[in-house]
Every structure is written in structure tokens, then in C-alpha cells.
């Protein structure tokens with residue numbers, strides 16, 4: 001029995017909405033408390049009266065109906081649940097979620113939540129296979145949204161293929177899996193992730209930088225969050241969107257990154273994925289440096305930046321229990337990474353070869369070697385999202401054993 005875990009069920013406007021009535025019934029039989037949002041389109045398929053009768057609660061539909069004091073606001077609705085489930089999740093709702101739109105109660109609640117989200121897509125096979133839906137699906141997965149189905153079979157429209165909403169009992173079992181105690185093994189732990197490059201100003205308009213995109217660090221922050229860790233991301237300049245539920249601080253320089261890390265509190269886990277510049281200008285110019293009349297180039301005097309990984313690895317009461325550094329190397333990867341592990345005092349090193357021909361820096365995939373006290377693991381090439389998921393699982397195993 002689910003001992004009163006609370007599900008916020010969002011019923012979208014698809015034929016499969018009729019199955020959601022059975023889903024409510026099954027969830028309640030299992031001991032879940034179910035509260036429902038019925039979209040306007042959803043109400044074309046099932047009536048608010050049926051949903052209210054089966055859920056034993058008021059049905060929520062309109063964003064602006066919630067403004068009276070007696071009602072729960074959309075923020076409360078999104079927080080007052082252990083899990084948000086969109087079933088059926090229409091192509092339209094998936095697109096709005098992927099875009100971060102908040103144009104009705106369902107979308108606003110999904111955007112405002114800090115709770116895990118499960119979607120059960122249901123739509124015509126062509127809609128499901130459309131490039132736009134594939135894009136939205138991968139964005140949602142990257143954002144940490146869990147997905148069940150759709151199943152293949154004959155559809156209400158007469159076509160055949162994937163698009164049928166997963167059966168209510170399959171959705172119940174996915175919900176149970178997501179809410180099982182082991183499903184969020186990092187719950188109660190705090191994680192710090194650094195990501196992206198740093199920009200070290202030369203003068204007000206120029207800077208020293210590197211080719212890091214931040215993709216790997218952002219994916220790690222999202223993966224740790226989805227395993228339940230309260231996650232803080234300190235990011236250098238990056239075009240990546242802040243992962244949902246992750247507190248993100250944006251900084252520019254290595255000094256600012258260190259300050260943001262030290263100011264963010266105490267952590268159990270630190271993953272230093274940022275490609276922090278080793279040097280900054282010893283004396284940055286407050287005015288744009290002009291070309292000289294004699295044709296001589298200016299001599300830039302560099303000074304070493306603070307070492308964030310080394311600082312966070314220092315022994316002491318505030319040291320995170322697990323400190324992980326990244327080693328981006330172009331030569332002698334194994335030797336340099338092992339040396340870095342010893343020199344920095346961190347626990348693990350994630351080493352990758354960032355030679356231009358690997359396409360790793362700025363790319364979507366990565367081939368990593370995980371160095372720990374026990375030895376080296378060579379992981380196969382995978383997407384940065386998969387690397388992040390595997391690493392988060394490894395971190396969870398470390399805490400399960402310690």
C-alpha cells in the first residue's frame with residue numbers, strides 16, 4: 001500500500017482520457033491520494049463530475065479560478081504532491097512543457113513544481129513520430145521527466161503503431177517505482193556541481209576563455225537532482241538552460257566561481273565539472289587596450305587562478321564526503337588524470353580526452369574514464385546525459401555503501 005502518497009494527476013485532451021478514470025480508481029485502491037487537474041481539452045473527453053467522484057476531491061481546471069483564498073494556488077498544488085503525473089500527456093502538453101510555457105493551469109503547475117514528474121504520452125502515431133515530438137521528448141527526458149509508454153497497437157483513429165497510452169496498471173507500477181524509497185537514493189543529500197568555462201577579462205571587452213559548453217555539468221546537476229539530491233549548480237557562461245529544480249548561480253570568472261561555491265553552504269557531494277581557467281590577467285585593464293603606434297603587441301601578464309577543486313578537497317569538517325574532479329586532457333590522459341587525483345586531494349576523477357578530433361568539448365557525447373582509489377573504469381562512448389545518469393548512479397552506490 002502507498003500509505004497516503006499524494007499524486008497530482010493532470011488529464012490532458014486525448015481519447016485516452018477515459019483510461020485515466022480507471023487510473024484514478026486503481027491509484028486509490030493502492031492507497032494513493034489523488035488530486036486532479038483536468039485541462040480544458042481533457043474536459044471534452046471526460047467530465048469533471050466523473051473525475052471528482054472517482055478522486056473524491058475537487059477538480060482543478062482554470063488558472064484564475066484559484067485566486068480565492070479558499071482555493072489552492074498553482075504553486076501549492078504543485079508542491080502539495082509527491083509526484084505529478086500527466087496522463088494522457090498530449091503532444092501539445094509535451095510541447096508546452098518542453099518550451100517552459102505556463103499558459104494554463106496544467107502547464108503552470110508543471111513548470112512551478114519541484115517534485116518528480118511522470119508523463120504517459122498518448123497520441124496518433126504520426127504525431128508521436130513527428131520530429132517536433134521527438135525533439136520535445138528528448139528535451140523532457142533531459143530535464144529529468146520520467147516517461148512511460150506509449151505502447152504500440154491499434155489506435156482509436158484506426159492507425160497502428162506506437163501512440164496508445166500505457167495501461168493504468170503499468171502507470172501505477174511506474175508511479176510505485178518512482179516513489180519507492182530506493183528511487184531517490186540521494187534524497188536528503190546536498191550536491192554542488194560546477195560547470196562551463198570561466199571568462200577571465202583582459203579589458204572591458206576582451207576575455208580569456210575555453211571551449212567548454214557546460215553540457216556535461218548541467219546534465220550531471222539534472223541527474224543528481226532526479227535522484228533526489230538538493231542540487232546547486234555554479235555555472236560559468238553557458239548557453240544551457242538551468243535544470244528544473246536545481247538552484248543555479250551564474251558567474252563569469254574563476255574567483256567568482258570559488259566565491260559562489262564557498263557561499264552556497266555545506267555539501268555532501270561536489271562535482272567539479274567546470275573548465276576553470278588556470279590563469280587570469282595579473283592586472284586587467286579598466287579601459288579597452290588600444291593598438292600601439294609602434295606596432296608592438298601588449299604583453300599580458302598572467303597570474304594563477306584559485307584552484308576550486310583543490311580548495312573543496314581540503315580535509316576538514318566542511319569537506320563534502322565525495323569530491324569529484326574532471327580532467328580534460330589532450331595528452332597522456334591516464335598519467336595526467338592520476339597525477340591530478342593525487343595532487344588535488346579529491347576522491348574521484350572523471351577523465352576525458354578533449355583533443356579536437358574527439359569532438360567532446362562542446363559536443364553531445366563523451367567517453368570517460370573514472371579514476372577512483374580502486375582503479376580505472378573505461379566507460380564506453382555515450383551521450384553526456386547518459387554519462388551523467390551513470391555517474392549519478394555511481395555516486396548513489398557510494399553513499400549506499402558508506
Ligand SMILES: Cc1cc2nc3c(=O)[nH]c(=O)nc-3n(C[C@H](O)[C@H](O)[C@H](O)COP(=O)(O)O)c2cc1C
Nearest residue numbers: 012013014015039041042090091092093122123124
Ligand atoms: C477527437 C480528438 C481527439 C484527440 N486526441 C488526441 C490525442 O490522443 N493525443 C493528443 O496529443 N492530442 C489529441 N487531440 C488534440 C488535443 O486535444 C489538442 O492538442 C489540445 O490542445 C490538447 O490540450 P491539452 O494538452 O491542454 O489537454 C485530440 C483532439 C480531438 C478533437
